Amino acid sequence: MTTIRDVARVAGVSPATVSRVVNGLVGYSTETQQRVEAAIATLNYEPDTLARGLKTKQTAVIGVLAPVVSDALASEIMSGVEAAARLHGYSVMLGRTGPSSTYASSYLRTLRTYRAAGVILISAAVTPEMRRVLGSNVPLMSVAIRDGHRFPSLAIDDEAAAYDGTRHLIAQGHRRIGLLAGDPASVLVNTVRTRGYVRAMAEAKLTPLVESGNSLYDSAPPALGRLLARDAELTAVFALSDEMGAAVVNELQRMGRRVPDDISVLGFDNTRTSLHVYPALSTIAQPLERMGELAVERLLASESLSGGPVPRILPHRLIERGSTARFIE
Amino acid sequence: MTTIRDVARVAGVSPATVSRVVNGLVGYSTETQQRVEAAIATLNYEPDTLARGLKTKQTAVIGVLAPVVSDALASEIMSGVEAAARLHGYSVMLGRTGPSSTYASSYLRTLRTYRAAGVILISAAVTPEMRRVLGSNVPLMSVAIRDGHRFPSLAIDDEAAAYDGTRHLIAQGHRRIGLLAGDPASVLVNTVRTRGYVRAMAEAKLTPLVESGNSLYDSAPPALGRLLARDAELTAVFALSDEMGAAVVNELQRMGRRVPDDISVLGFDNTRTSLHVYPALSTIAQPLERMGELAVERLLASESLSGGPVPRILPHRLIERGSTARFIE
DNA sequence: TTGTAAGCGTTATCAC
DNA sequence: GTGATAACGCTTACAA
Numbered sequence: 193m194t195t196i197r198d199v200a201r202v203a204g205v206s207p208a209t210v211s212r213v214v215n216g217l218v219g220y221s222t223e224t225q226q227r228v229e230a231a232i233a234t235l236n237y238e239p240d241t242l243a244r245g246l247k248t249k250q251t252a253v254i255g256v257l258a259p260v261v262s263d264a265l266a267s268e269i270m271s272g273v274e275a276a277a278r279l280h281g282y283s284v285m286l287g288r289t290g291p292s293s294t295y296a297s298s299y300l301r302t303l304r305t306y307r308a309a310g311v312i313l314i315s316a317a318v319t320p321e322m323r324r325v326l327g328s329n330v331p332l333m334s335v336a337i338r339d340g341h342r343f344p345s346l347a348i349d350d351e352a353a354a355y356d357g358t359r360h361l362i363a364q365g366h367r368r369i370g371l372l373a374g375d376p377a378s379v380l381v382n383t384v385r386t387r388g389y390v391r392a393m394a395e396a397k398l399t400p401l402v403e404s405g406n407s408l409y410d411s412a413p414p415a416l417g418r419l420l421a422r423d424a425e426l427t428a429v430f431a432l433s434d435e436m437g438a439a440v441v442n443e444l445q446r447m448g449r450r451v452p453d454d455i456s457v458l459g460f461d462n463t464r465t466s467l468h469v470y471p472a473l474s475t476i477a478q479p480l481e482r483m484g485e486l487a488v489e490r491l492l493a494s495e496s497l498s499g500g501p502v503p504r505i506l507p508h509r510l511i512e513r514g515s516t517a518r519f520i521e
Numbered sequence: 522m523t524t525i526r527d528v529a530r531v532a533g534v535s536p537a538t539v540s541r542v543v544n545g546l547v548g549y550s551t552e553t554q555q556r557v558e559a560a561i562a563t564l565n566y567e568p569d570t571l572a573r574g575l576k577t578k579q580t581a582v583i584g585v586l587a588p589v590v591s592d593a594l595a596s597e598i599m600s601g602v603e604a605a606a607r608l609h610g611y612s613v614m615l616g617r618t619g620p621s622s623t624y625a626s627s628y629l630r631t632l633r634t635y636r637a638a639g640v641i642l643i644s645a646a647v648t649p650e651m652r653r654v655l656g657s658n659v660p661l662m663s664v665a666i667r668d669g670h671r672f673p674s675l676a677i678d679d680e681a682a683a684y685d686g687t688r689h690l691i692a693q694g695h696r697r698i699g700l701l702a703g704d705p706a707s708v709l710v711n712t713v714r715t716r717g718y719v720r721a722m723a724e725a726k727l728t729p730l731v732e733s734g735n736s737l738y739d740s741a742p743p744a745l746g747r748l749l750a751r752d753a754e755l756t757a758v759f760a761l762s763d764e765m766g767a768a769v770v771n772e773l774q775r776m777g778r779r780v781p782d783d784i785s786v787l788g789f790d791n792t793r794t795s796l797h798v799y800p801a802l803s804t805i806a807q808p809l810e811r812m813g814e815l816a817v818e819r820l821l822a823s824e825s826l827s828g829g830p831v832p833r834i835l836p837h838r839l840i841e842r843g844s845t846a847r848f849i850e
Numbered sequence: 851t852t853g854t855a856a857g858c859g860t861t862a863t864c865a866c
Numbered sequence: 867g868t869g870a871t872a873a874c875g876c877t878t879a880c881a882a
Contacts (some may be wrong), residue, residue: 193656195859206869211861219867241577241634243859246874251571256615262600262793264593271591274617278624283631286585286615288603295607302612305570327522409796435797442799464591467738468764470771470796481591524875535853541879548851572875593851 194235203231243308252282254488255303257296257367258314261288264434264463265480266314269335272484280492284307289316300326312484312493317380318343335487336378336478338505346487346504348478350381353508354388357430357458357476362396365519366428366456369393370419371400374407374432374439385432385460401485402427407435412439417493427455427519434459434466434475441469441515452517462511471514479506523564532560543568574636581611583817584632584640586625590617593763593792594809595643598664600676601813602641607819618645629655639820641813646709647672664816665807666709667834675816675833677807679710682837683717686759686787686805689839691725694848695757695785698722699748700729701769703736704762704772714789730755734765741768756784756848763788763795763804770798770844781846791840800843808835 196214200207205224212219213228230238245251254277258266270286277284285308287299293316300322303311310331312404313322318332326332334345361369371389374382377465386402393400403418405411412431416439420426431437437459441451449455451471459466462477483506525543529536534553541548542557558602560566574580583606587595599615606613614637616628622645629651632640639660641649646668647661655661656718663674691700700718713730722729732747736742741760745768749755760766766788770780778784782802788795791806812835 193859196861197859207859208861208869208871209867212868221867224867238630238634240575240859241631242580242636243874244861246569246571246859246876247861249874253614260600260601262593262596264591264596264793267591267593267596270615271589271617274590274615278617278627283628283635284615285582286599286603286613288600288607299612300605301567302570305567305610307569307571317699409793426864438797442797445799464593464738465794465797468767468771468794470774470798512524522876525877526875536876537854537878538852541852544877550851553851569875572858573877575860575875577879578858 193240194237196239198235198493199231200230200235202235203227232397240336242398248392249307251307252280252308253276253285253303253306254282254491255285255287255299255308255311256314257287257289257299257311257316259291259293260288263288263323265336265461267489268463268480269314269370269484272481272486273488274484275481276485276488278288280488281452282488282492289313293319293322296322297325300332304330312487312491313337315381318345328455331395331491333490334482335483338484344490344504346483348368348506348508350384351388351391352436353460353476353478354385354432356388356508356510357460358389358392360518361428361430361456361458362392362398362455363519364428364516367398368423368426369398369401369428369430370423370426371402372412372419372429372431372436373402373404374436376404378407382432382451388450389430407433409434409435409439412436413443416443428458428516430460432460434461434463434473437473437475437515438465438469441471441473451515456516456519458487458516465472466511468512469515474513475511477509479509482506522569525566525568527564528557528560528566531564532556533632545732551703562579574739575784577739578636579638580636581609582632582635582637583611583615584614584616584628584637586616586618586628586640586642586645587643588618588620588622588645590615593794594665594790597792597809598643598813598816601810601815602817603813604810604816605817609817609819611821617640622648622651624653626654629661631657639817640821641816642666644710647674659821662816664812664820665809667713668709671820673788673833675812675819675835677835677837679713679719682789682805682807683714683759683761684721685717685839687718687721687838690757690759690785690787690845691721691727693757693785693845694850696727696758696848697752697755698727698730698759699752699755700731701741701744701748701758701760701765702731702733703765705733707736711761718759737766738768741765742772744767745772757787757845758784759787759789761789763790763792763802766802766804766844767794767798770802780844785845785848787845795840795842803842803845804840806838806840808838811835 459475466473788804
């Protein structure tokens with residue numbers, strides 16, 4: 193391994209000067225700079241991150257924690273995080289927290305000892321415990337979930353998004369619209385979205401009809417069954433995740449019902465999954481990649497490395513594909 | 522931040538002794554150990570990874586590099602990597618290399634300066650350049666792609682897997698079987714699988730029929746069109762990725778052909794995607810999570826931290842779901 | 851069984 | 867404009 197002293201020796205200067213050149217500080221002649229740069233090039237020198245971090249009490253790593261790593265939603269956010277991190281010269285450290293943030297503390301502790309520059313929590317809320325474990329120097333934020341006002345977060349307006357989705361179905365002429373919600377325990381996302389649906393239904397003087405799954409594919413068919421049992425005349429189902437939406441499309445097909453002719457299906461998230469069914473799933477899009485990128489910007493902004501302020505709430509958007517259609521009595 | 526000296530002071534011992542206790546070395550009395558542990562607990566001490574790594578020239582970091590982070594195949598492997606890494610007390614550093622390993626060198630350089638314990642390359646072959654950049658101390662291996670014998674890798678036997686898939690369709694009575702291959706540039710995976718298909722067809726005295734996409738969803742419909750243009754009587758399509766398989770199922774449906782009644786579709790990989798279509802995709806399963814776990818084991822075995830030898834070739838397995846059926850003339 | 855001290859590779863403070 | 871030198875927090879000979 194070649195060190196800063198090797199470079200210094202070859203360039204005929206002191207380690208201090210090499211350090212200045214490497215870090216773009218002031219205090220050396222152009223000629224010295226060239227000699228140092230030449231030496232760096234010939235020796236193929238690369239500063240040691242560990243030594244540097246030990247000295248400066250900072251490393252260019254960003255932690256990303258998600259309940260499930262292989263989940264489509266999390267992957268797309270992670271993809272954005274990775275892109276923005278690389279752009280700024282940061283690296284990404286990945287961790288799975290498990291469904292109830294079980295391993296979060298352990299990862300946070302590790303991240304602290306690595307002197308991470310910041311931590312992003314996907315689909316999970318920051319808790320005081322997490323904040324405590326991480327120490328006060330490291331910025332920590334949630335993405336894809338809206339924490340009250342206690343901790344920073346970046347997400348869409350879930351209430352409005354669900355409201356808009358429901359409004360859209362109503363505008364298409366649907367009157368009997370069932371909601372296939374996610375895990376009721378997920379208050380910050382699921383309860384809030386459900387509220388948006390209920391509000392839209394109430395405003396249109398329609399009867400809300402809600403059944404819950406757990407956001408995953410397999411939970412949808414039984415929940416759909418319960419929905420249909422309560423109202424066999426349903427003409428639209430609003431699923432609060434694309435996985436459930438896809439499952440509903442497929443299950444309906446299996447039951448011999450045509451989508452969207454007999455029944456419309458609307459999903460949520462606009463993950464790749466929404467494109468994998470036929471007809472393709474209409475859905476409420478969250479700007480997932482963008483959320484990942486912006487989360488990084490926010491984190492780096494906290495240490496004033498980057499530009500202006502980053503919004504806390506991002507726009508959602510309805511994407512119409514084949515699974516929804518106008519309902520004519 | 523509390524350091525080893527703080528602990529030493531509180532416990533009334535030297536930093537060296539604290540270090541011994543922390544690292545489970547020998548050379549201290551039970552009584553000392555208890556005092557040290559008590560001090561650690563009260564101070565909530567956590568050893569600094571950076572300082573330790575600087576000294577020992579090793580950190581508990583495993584690098585994972587994939588062409589695309591948000592890809593289902595890569596995510597599932599990463600999930601296995603994360604699990605095994607955590608189990609052994611390692612952390613995972615994530616990087617996207619881009620389609621042609623464009624950013625690989627840059628990430629490898631970073632990983633070297635972090636003194637990573639090893640690097641896993643998903644769906645990409647190790648090149649001499651990569652090996653050079655990473656330095657000779659850090660183990661590096663490919664997973665989900667079989668490198669010749671030059672660099673370590675962990676994958677299924679792609680030739681045999683494609684052969685078996687084709688044989689299965691033949692055994693079901695299919696005679697006109699089209700192959701929807703991935704990117705022809707991907708020699709190590711795609712060419713090898715194609716060879717397996719061709720061999721099975723030849724052995725059964727059937728005419729191979731091959732068209733290529735790029736493994737992604739969107740590339741499949743046009744390729745399917747070309748396949749059908751060359752033989753309108755096709756009764757089975759073997760797609761070399763689940764994404765393409767799913768696209769074929771959906772496209773066939775759009776064209777008004779019934780799956781599997783009119784035409785069978787077989788996918789490859791057994792990613793979540795194979796479950797997201799109706800009928801669910803029969804597919805050749807790769808043990809993706811397991812591959813990620815085993816890759817970690819292999820890496821750690823190189824530094825003799827772990828148990829016995831890890832296989833280089835993993836078993837594939839045919840999973841029959843709804844998209845394939847027996848063909849009766 | 852325990853402590854002292856050197857040193858890992860860097861940066862930052864101070865002289866010159 | 868440049869160079870000594872002292873940390874950063876840890877491990878590890880070596881001494882005691």
